[in-house]
Structure formats: C-alpha cells, structure tokens
Amino acid sequence: MIELFTVNDIEEGKSKGIDLDNFYMFAVKKDNQIHLYWNRCPHLGTPLEWQENDFLDADAELIQCSTHGALFRIDDGHCLAGPCKGKHLQKIPFTEENGMIMIQRDQLVPAPQY
Numbered sequence: 010m011i012e013l014f015t016v017n018d019i020e021e022g023k024s025k026g027i028d029l030d031n032f033y034m035f036a037v038k039k040d041n042q043i044h045l046y047w048n049r050c051p052h053l054g055t056p057l058e059w060q061e062n063d064f065l066d067a068d069a070e071l072i073q074c075s076t077h078g079a080l081f082r083i084d085d086g087h088c089l090a091g092p093c094k095g096k097h098l099q100k101i102p103f104t105e106e107n108g109m110i111m112i113q114r115d116q117l118v119p120a121p122q123y
C-alpha cells in the first residue's frame with residue numbers, strides 16, 4: 010500500500026493535488042467523504058486544476074476543468090457540461106486506515122494517450 014495523505018490534510022469543501030512519482034491525482038472532501046481521481050480531463054487528458062490544489066468551481070459544488078470549463082460531479086466524476094459531457098473522470102479506489110488514505114501500488118497505471 011502507498012500512503013497518499015491523511016483525511017485531515019484536506020478541509021471540508023476543498024481539494025488537494027497529489028504528485029506521486031509523476032502520477033498526478035487529486036482528492037476532494039465533500040460531506041466529510043474523500044473522492045480520489047486521476048488529474049486528467051476526459052476531453053484532452055489535460056490537468057484540471059486552476060492553481061495548485063484548486064480543482065473546484067467558485068461555489069465548491071463541482072469539479073471544474075481549467076482548460077475548457079467542463080463541470081463534473083464530485084461524488085462520481087460525471088461530466089455535466091462542457092466538451093466531454095456524459096463522460097467521467099477516472100476514480101481511483103483507495104482505502105482509509107487510521108485516517109490515512111492509501112492506494113494499492115498496482116493502481117498506478119500510465120496515463121492513456123490522447
């Protein structure tokens with residue numbers, strides 16, 4: 010298992026980017042739940058954040074792509090608006106033990122080519 014961060018590293022309604030040996034992910038905490046995704050838009054494969062750790066829209070209700078403004082639900086990554094409407098962000102399965110968010114090493118896979 011690879012330790013990524015603790016649940017206390019992200020405030021409620023905020024996001025956090027994670028760079029693990031050039032594998033880019035991000036997490037969002039909403040309703041005291043952690044959601045973990047690969048940091049790439051399904052449209053072009055570009056990173057999503059506006060600034061470091063800034064993946065959410067102005068209301069912190071949706072994930073927003075900085076490239077074309079696509080909007081995604083936080084809980085399942087479904088794109089509601091934008092050029093990739095109907096597609097999904099790629100969720101990363103994780104486990105939580107004693108407040109630590111961890112993933113299996115085999116979850117680290119190369120990014121698909123676009």
